[in-house]
Amino acid sequence: MHTNRRNFLKLTAAAGGAAMTPFAWATRADAQGLETMVVASGQTINSLDLHRTGTNRASYQVAINCYDRLVGFGSRQLPTGEMSYDYDTIVPELAESWTISDDGLVFTFTLKPSATFTDGSPVTAADVKWSFDRAVSVGGFPSTQMRAGGFFRPDQFEAVDDRTFVLRLDYPSKLSLPNLAVPVPFIINSAVAIANATEADPWATEYLHTTTAGSGAYTVTRWDQGQQIVYDRNDAWVGGPLPEVRRVIMREVPNNSTRRALIERGDVQVSFDIPDRDASELVGTVDVFSTPIENCIHCACLNTRFEPFQDPEVRKAIAHAIPYEAIFQSAAYGRGAPMWGGSPDITDTAWPRPFPYATDMDKAREHLEKSAFASGFEVPMSISLDLASWMEPTALLIQESLGQLGITTTVERIPGANWRTVALVDKSLDFHLENFGGWLNTPDYYFFWAYQKDRLFNSSNYANEEVHALTEQTLHMSMDDPEWAPLVKRMFEIVIDELPRIPLYQPALNVAVNGASGYEFWFHRQLDPRRMTGA
Amino acid sequence: MAGRTRAIGMRLAQTVPVILGVIVISFVLTRALPGDPAVYFAGAMADEQSIQQVREALGLDKPLVTQFFLYVGDLAQGDLGRSISTGQPVLTDLAARLPASLELTLSALVLSCVIAIPLGVLAAVRQGSWVDHLCRVLVTAGVSLPTFFTGILLVYIFYYLLGWAPSPLGRLDFIYFEPPRVTGFYLIDSLIAGDLETFAATLRQLALPTITLALFTLAPIARMTRAAMLQALSADYIRTARAAGLSRGKVLFGYGLRNALLPVVTTLGMVFSFVLGANVLVEKVFAWPGIGSYAVEALVASDYAAVQGFVLAMAFLFVTLNLIIDLSYALIDPRIGFDTK
Numbered sequence: 001m002h003t004n005r006r007n008f009l010k011l012t013a014a015a016g017g018a019a020m021t022p023f024a025w026a027t028r029a030d031a032q033g034l035e036t037m038v039v040a041s042g043q044t045i046n047s048l049d050l051h052r053t054g055t056n057r058a059s060y061q062v063a064i065n066c067y068d069r070l071v072g073f074g075s076r077q078l079p080t081g082e083m084s085y086d087y088d089t090i091v092p093e094l095a096e097s098w099t100i101s102d103d104g105l106v107f108t109f110t111l112k113p114s115a116t117f118t119d120g121s122p123v124t125a126a127d128v129k130w131s132f133d134r135a136v137s138v139g140g141f142p143s144t145q146m147r148a149g150g151f152f153r154p155d156q157f158e159a160v161d162d163r164t165f166v167l168r169l170d171y172p173s174k175l176s177l178p179n180l181a182v183p184v185p186f187i188i189n190s191a192v193a194i195a196n197a198t199e200a201d202p203w204a205t206e207y208l209h210t211t212t213a214g215s216g217a218y219t220v221t222r223w224d225q226g227q228q229i230v231y232d233r234n235d236a237w238v239g240g241p242l243p244e245v246r247r248v249i250m251r252e253v254p255n256n257s258t259r260r261a262l263i264e265r266g267d268v269q270v271s272f273d274i275p276d277r278d279a280s281e282l283v284g285t286v287d288v289f290s291t292p293i294e295n296c297i298h299c300a301c302l303n304t305r306f307e308p309f310q311d312p313e314v315r316k317a318i319a320h321a322i323p324y325e326a327i328f329q330s331a332a333y334g335r336g337a338p339m340w341g342g343s344p345d346i347t348d349t350a351w352p353r354p355f356p357y358a359t360d361m362d363k364a365r366e367h368l369e370k371s372a373f374a375s376g377f378e379v380p381m382s383i384s385l386d387l388a389s390w391m392e393p394t395a396l397l398i399q400e401s402l403g404q405l406g407i408t409t410t411v412e413r414i415p416g417a418n419w420r421t422v423a424l425v426d427k428s429l430d431f432h433l434e435n436f437g438g439w440l441n442t443p444d445y446y447f448f449w450a451y452q453k454d455r456l457f458n459s460s461n462y463a464n465e466e467v468h469a470l471t472e473q474t475l476h477m478s479m480d481d482p483e484w485a486p487l488v489k490r491m492f493e494i495v496i497d498e499l500p501r502i503p504l505y506q507p508a509l510n511v512a513v514n515g516a517s518g519y520e521f522w523f524h525r526q527l528d529p530r531r532m533t534g535a
Numbered sequence: 536m537a538g539r540t541r542a543i544g545m546r547l548a549q550t551v552p553v554i555l556g557v558i559v560i561s562f563v564l565t566r567a568l569p570g571d572p573a574v575y576f577a578g579a580m581a582d583e584q585s586i587q588q589v590r591e592a593l594g595l596d597k598p599l600v601t602q603f604f605l606y607v608g609d610l611a612q613g614d615l616g617r618s619i620s621t622g623q624p625v626l627t628d629l630a631a632r633l634p635a636s637l638e639l640t641l642s643a644l645v646l647s648c649v650i651a652i653p654l655g656v657l658a659a660v661r662q663g664s665w666v667d668h669l670c671r672v673l674v675t676a677g678v679s680l681p682t683f684f685t686g687i688l689l690v691y692i693f694y695y696l697l698g699w700a701p702s703p704l705g706r707l708d709f710i711y712f713e714p715p716r717v718t719g720f721y722l723i724d725s726l727i728a729g730d731l732e733t734f735a736a737t738l739r740q741l742a743l744p745t746i747t748l749a750l751f752t753l754a755p756i757a758r759m760t761r762a763a764m765l766q767a768l769s770a771d772y773i774r775t776a777r778a779a780g781l782s783r784g785k786v787l788f789g790y791g792l793r794n795a796l797l798p799v800v801t802t803l804g805m806v807f808s809f810v811l812g813a814n815v816l817v818e819k820v821f822a823w824p825g826i827g828s829y830a831v832e833a834l835v836a837s838d839y840a841a842v843q844g845f846v847l848a849m850a851f852l853f854v855t856l857n858l859i860i861d862l863s864y865a866l867i868d869p870r871i872g873f874d875t876k
Contacts, residue, residue: 038709044832046620046621046622047622052622053576053577053589053592053593053619054576054619054620054622056620139584139585139588139589139592140576140577140585140588140589141577141585143585144585209622210622224824225621225623225628225631226621226631226632226824226828226829227705227706227822227824228705228709249709251704251705251709251822252822253703253704253822254819254822254828255683255687255819255820255821255822257687257690257691257820258687258690258703258820258821258822261690261691261694261695261703262702262703262704264695265694265695265698265702267702268702386835415569415570416570416835417568417569417570417571417575417835417836417837418569418570420574420575421570421571421574425574
């Protein structure tokens with residue numbers, strides 16, 4: 001039964017579309033390499049169109065697999081030996097080449113002449129223009145992400161001729177080019193989309209919700225919502241080297257134990273985004289990749305509107321009282337990267353970076369005694385039920401440790417649907433846990449979202465004029481600019497001292513692989529099968 | 536006969552206010568849930584501007600009363616609205632997922648009846664014997680073991696260790712294709728298509744989740760059969776029947792079981808409606824694309840139309856089921872007629 005299925009999978013892939021007919025299982029054949037890859041994932045894909053309102057994170061993979069962007073990211077080896085995408089290397093995808101004007105305001109892209117959509121029509125600059133117009137116009141998340149790169153309005157985009165596309169910025173920014181390589185600005189076959197658009201739906205969101213019209217490495221041949229999505233390779237793809245895997249079957253398996261059984265038995269080649277605990281226990285049985293998620297930190301946040309937290313000595317006392325190692329072991333099973341016990345000297349611009357605090361109850365007591373709250377106080381500590389797997393053990397360990405200082409905490413569990421409103425919008429939680437991560441991998445981008453006054457992820461209500469100004473100054477500045485590093489170091493120095501957010505650890509994205517190789521970590525936290533191969 | 540038709544008509548008419556009530560209550564309750572769908576669906580990075588755009592797109596900027604009348608107007612045309620998270624009409628979603636749940640639940644109920652009713656009867660007839668003890672053990676185990684635990688245990692033993700069961704990947708392994716849709720029940724559809732291979736494959740996928748659910752539903756049915764049977768067997772008419780020298784089988788099944796069936800059927804109806812909504816845990820373990828997990832996901836996302844559609848569908852099922860049970864009462868026990876009402 002077991003070997004038969006393996007053979008079958010290879011066969012279906014080798015036979016391509018013909019094997020999609022029922023009863024093909026009866027025939028056998030031998031083929032080499034990994035033709036069909038089966039992936040188990042706990043997440044559900046709810047749309048084939050990233051731009052649609054309500055599209056969830058898991059669905060971003062469709063934009064990656066079935067569509068191209070103008071540019072993409074290269075890959076690099078991490079110090080741990082694992083492979084990752086490379087934020088610093090921008091490679092061509094649909095664009096053959098590009099030039100940037102001296103003032104950094106005008107980007108001119110030349111498209112690859114051989115690029116075609118899956119219906120055979122050539123990819124033109126008009127398609128790029130239409131797709132970008134759509135991304136900045138539909139609103140919601142895609143428009144927000146476009147704005148991060150400095151793309152606000154359709155008049156910034158121009159199709160000069162079939163192969164030349166021009167992008168005009170209001171201000172030069174180092175984030176613009178990388179922001180063209182994130183999943184959002186993907187390029188759609190505008191002729192097909194316009195043919196299926198209606199007056200009420202000018203951007204064809206209804207049509208593209210269930211059908212893809214791209215030029216990407218794969219096409220969706222089957223989508224059973226809530227069950228599976230099947231991708232078949234597009235052999236005419238010019239966005240990069242042709243992938244080895246001909247067919248990718250993504251099965252939705254919500255239960256972690258079931259997914260673990262599947263990967264251990266080898267019935268699936270990849271189990272994507274597995275819990276830390278399974279990752280630590282599967283090491284040695286199958287290949288496990290645990291890559292710390294770039295620019296993402298799990299934090300304990302101290303809200304400045306709560307009186308005791310306005311006292312710097314209290315904040316330092318808490319930073320010294322947190323049992324970091326115990327949290328890292330019991331909440332993350334040692335997966336990820338520690339964010340404590342760093343050097344007090346800031347010599348580099350690495351981010352996330354360990355803060356120079358470590359568990360030391362004597363120091364914690366010293367700091368608390370110097371404060372106006374030496375006898376302790378009471379504070380509720382809030383966690384999100386959606387993120388209970390790491391927040392719950394973390395909160396209980398912090399609760400126990402702070403109890404020794406006389407700080408009494410009660411753990412409040414907030415339903416996931418409510419969390420964003422109270423934690424991020426109202427910013428009304430005094431003491432809480434938070435886990436912001438930024439797609440664009442620069443420290444200033446993290447500061448923009450998490451440390452600038454009134455920004456969404458600044459759930460601590462932190463307001464420091466100097467940090468605000470420094471973030472404004474560095475956000476669009478090139479990292480090669482000699483001014484950049486000193487300014488960023490100054491930002492680090494301030495927030496390390498003022499501690500509106502106490503970093504606990506950098507979480508990991510865990511992926512188990514059995515019978516395949518070539519896995520790469522991507523900032524968007526989805527599987528990119530384009531570079532995967534057989535074992 | 537005309538009396539019965541009228542009685543059924545009356546019963547149907549009585550369900551109208553129930554359904555109306557369910558519509559109002561489900562509408563109000565979903566709105567009373569914490570969480571704002573506009574915020575949820577605008578995504579984590581959204582700002583005020585994009586949230587407002589989403590709110591308008593979802594029609595949530597209109598006053599509640601307007602929203603209600605729009606919803607009722609759509610309902611009158613058979614439109615349950617559109618789920619925001621799946622992007623499909625709720626009716627399509629329900630049509631795709633309800634048969635999956637029904638197939639699983641019905642198979643489990645058939646299996647548990649096949650085991651529980653004879654077991655209950657035997658336990659009542661041979662009180663204190665090993666059958667009675669076996670019945671007690673099974674019932675206790677069925678009630679005390681949570682379904683997700685039984686499910687994972689079965690997967691561990693029969694899939695992971697022994698390799699007898701196919702991968703717990705939903706209704707059909709991915710090497711098969713679903714049979715042409717007629718009823719939505721794969722077992723029936725594959726038979727209609729004359730495709731015995733797919734039928735066998737469906738059966739294999741069904742086995743473990745069915746056993747899991749059957750273990751759980753077996754308990755109340757077996758208990759109820761045993762108790763009702765004991766009561767029936769101690770009744771005067773059984774003594775009379777025995778004294779009259781009727782055969783043992785005739786006494787047991789003709790008089791004993793038939794009289795004991797009434798409470799069993801009632802329990803069956805309750806267990807069915809309870810399990811249909813509550814088997815979400817089994818669905819999760821076996822990656823079953825059923826209605827339970829759909830409802831839970833919709834609830835988490837404050838997906839109003841989907842939640843309301845689910846509640847309404849369940850209400851309809853419940854009402855239909857009760858009607859069938861009431862009708863079957865009259866079949867089992869002719870003394871219960873509709874004329875009395």
